[in-house]
Amino acid sequence: MALIIAGERSGVGKTTVTLMLLAYLSQRLQVQVQSFKVGPDYIDPMFHQYVTKRPCRNLDPILTNDAYVKQSFERHSRGVDCALVEGVMGLFDGATGIDDTASTAHIARLLKLPVLLAIDCSRLSRSVAAIAHGYRSFDPRVKIAGVVLNRVSSDRHLQFLKEALESIQLPILGVLRRADDLTIPDRHLGLVPTAEITQLDQLIDKFARLGETCFDWERLLPLLKGVRSLNVTTQDDKKIxxxxxxxxxxxxxxxxxxxxxxxxxxxxxxxxxxxxxxxxxxxxxxxxxxxxxxxxxxxxxxxxxxxxxxxxxxxxxxxxxxxxxxxxxxxxxxxxxxxxxxxxxxxxxxxxxxxxxxxxxxxxxxxxxxxxxxxxxxxxxxxxxxxxxxxxxxxxxxxxxxxxxxxxxxxxxxxxxxxxxxxxxxxxxxxxxxxxxxxxxxxxxxxxxxxxxxxxxxxxxx
CATH class of the missing domain: 3.40.50.880 (Class I glutamine amidotransferase (GATase) domain)
Known part of the structure; x- marks a missing residue:
């Protein structure tokens, strides 16, 4: 299997969650992990590659097509221990604005992958259950494997969130506390590229250490390991x-x-x-x-x-x-x-x-x-x-x-x-x-x- 990291909207911390998972898997467990990024983004994949030492692959059905997305995932997932896909915008936000074409949900359905949903909890308590329930039920074809609660402010805050999610029986697979020192610098076109960040090694090491303690690895690893074949015929390989x-x-x-x-x-x-x-x-x-x-x-x-x-x-x-x-x-x-x-x-x-x-x-x-x-x-x-x-x-x-x-x-x-x-x-x-x-x-x-x-x-x- 492999796993897609999705957000309930933009800015909820998908990249931070993804980098923590990649850093722990690559640096602490020392497994081979192949990363992917939904959409046309260039900068997020730079961070993926910096951590995994493998080129991150874009999965974009508009710039390419559905067949190429499946072929690319199949080709580059071969021979690795884990595969991880970072989504784009909110889970169901597509290129058109009126449907979910080229969205994270589109890729999840296409590749038949479960979704780990990141939720910004900085201004939430019991409402987190309504959000999670809505995302899980909106499209039954998309499987929500669990949630990551991001920007949790205190133990009391976390208890409120846990009690709310118990009512819908959705697993909490990660909890990230509010931390200003985990911010990646950005500018007018998004994140600052890796080559310009002087303290990047220290930041990635911090991601790895936090990744070890912030996630429920007993539940996550079975979702990540043993990437299964899609039985895709890679026609483009033959054409090339x-x-x-x-x-x-x-x-x-x-x-x-x-x-x-x-x-x-x-x-x-x-x-x-x-x-x-x-x-x-x-x-x-x-x-x-x-x-x-x-x-x-x-x-x-x-x-x-x-x-x-x-x-x-x-x-x-x-x-x-x-x-x-x-x-x-x-x-x-x-x-x-x-x-x-x-x-x-x-x-x-x-x-x-x-x-x-x-x-x-x-x-x-x-x-x-x-x-x-x-x-x-x-x-x-x-x-x-x-x-x-x-x-x-x-x-x-x-x-x-x-x-x-x-x-x-x-x-x-x-x-x-x-x-x-x-x-x-x-x-x-x-x-x-x-x-x-x-x-x-x-x-x-x-x-x-x-x-x-x-x-x-x-x-x-x-």
């Missing part, structure tokens, strides 16, 4: 294997504190298709890696490190030169910002960037968030008319509309259309985050473009 060629390609992937938003599946699929991934840092490396045929810029926090990116002029010049020479380049969100003319940070300071996109990225308070269906207008990676699903999550905007937009974007259950994305040279740059698991043509086309670029470089006169 059939498409794999010995390409000897090298793709430079920007990876540092400014650029860290990558789905592990995306990089692994590129590798399976024959590419060698070469990591480099636009923050600190003076030049691009040698002998590369493609560039990949993921999302992240370039606005936080805009001054350092601007000061590394040699790297910016190297990127611009490579792009002007026709090197295929894929950029998402923060990558798009880096390729623009400049970034204007929250303090209204302007910092020069690469400059291949004729627009400036300006930070503001407005959050752009949600799934988008994109219809391709023109792109070096897609056929015109192709429809794909992606996700936006940013607090910046460009001061120019694209003259040759990549997409027409439409929000989930929305009729409004927006033109978005930039094409220049062989650049595909957009605010849209894509998951290659549901769109194998993206990495395949990228590889083909890189091969053509390599051929053009070989045949070019000296």
């Amino acid at each position: 294997a059939d498409a794999t060629r010995s390409t000897s390609l090298r793709i430079a992937v920007a990876c540092d504190r400014a650029f860290s938003f990558y789905y592990p599946d995306n990089l692994e699929i590129l590798t399976q298709l024959g590419a060698e991934i070469v990591y480099w840092s636009p923050l600190t490396d003076p030049d691009l890696p040698e002998n590369i045929q493609g560039l990949y810029f993921g999302g992240g926090f370039p606005e936080v490190f805009a001054q350092q990116l601007a000061e590394n002029k040699s790297a910016r010049v190297a990127v611009k030169t490579a792009i002007e020479q026709g090197m295929p380049t894929y950029a998402e969100c923060g990558g798009l910002m880096y390729l623009s003319q400049a970034i204007v940070d929250f303090e209204q300071k302007s910092w020069s960037m690469v400059g291949v996109i004729p627009a400036t990225a300006i930070m503001d308070a407005r959050l752009t968030l949600g799934y988008r269906q994109a219809t391709v207008l023109q792109s070096p990676l897609f056929k015109t008319g192709t429809a794909i699903w992606g996700h936006e999550f940013h607090r910046s905007r460009l001061n120019q509309t694209p003259t040759k937009p990549l997409y027409k974007l439409q929000g989930y259950n929305s009729s409004s259309l927006v033109l978005e994305g930039w094409q220049a040279y062989q650049v595909h740059a957009s605010y849209l985050h894509l998951h290659f698991g549901g769109n194998l043509e993206i990495p395949q086309q990228f590889i083909q473009r890189c091969l053509k670029f390599r051929e053009s470089q070989v045949s070019a006169p000296n």
Whole structure:
């Protein structure tokens, strides 16, 4: 079996509960545990991986599809002792707002997994039973294995909660006391990434110690151990294997504190298709890696490190030169910002960037968030008319509309259309985050473009 950690709403402590469980299992019991995260989030999985030393896998049926979610869970749960899934928002909160599509409940039903429900008890006593009963009865197809009571203030408070839950006979599998020193720092896009937290080891060690005493492990371990097979045929493995060629390609992937938003599946699929991934840092490396045929810029926090990116002029010049020479380049969100003319940070300071996109990225308070269906207008990676699903999550905007937009974007259950994305040279740059698991043509086309670029470089006169 495996277990899903869900919340009755956002902000109840799902990530804290998950990290305590992962830390105790990995550090104290020293078992192999595979973690998963429902939805498109990048930062929570960084914490999972930091604890388990294994890449956390996103389970997102919109960015991919139901079949891929089942295949991914099956593939990555093989050979481990335990599997743990962190949910998203409230248990039944889906992408549409009117049903539970892509919700934690959706994944629980799809994978046939029991749910551990975290409840914020800071302003509750007897009402906790009504909440728990409501969640257990709302959809009988979702099995609530028990609850974790979070932010319990005192022994007397805990007694009230226990007495209330006895009336509905729902097991209490964990109790977390109110503790201000267990807070993970956050900023404008959520938690601060692991690479920027200096005392993270001490925090994880505290999570492990508390995890040992805060949970009913006699009941929890049977739910976690012995991950059963879903008997899924992994067709995508065969598709990737059939498409794999010995390409000897090298793709430079920007990876540092400014650029860290990558789905592990995306990089692994590129590798399976024959590419060698070469990591480099636009923050600190003076030049691009040698002998590369493609560039990949993921999302992240370039606005936080805009001054350092601007000061590394040699790297910016190297990127611009490579792009002007026709090197295929894929950029998402923060990558798009880096390729623009400049970034204007929250303090209204302007910092020069690469400059291949004729627009400036300006930070503001407005959050752009949600799934988008994109219809391709023109792109070096897609056929015109192709429809794909992606996700936006940013607090910046460009001061120019694209003259040759990549997409027409439409929000989930929305009729409004927006033109978005930039094409220049062989650049595909957009605010849209894509998951290659549901769109194998993206990495395949990228590889083909890189091969053509390599051929053009070989045949070019000296």
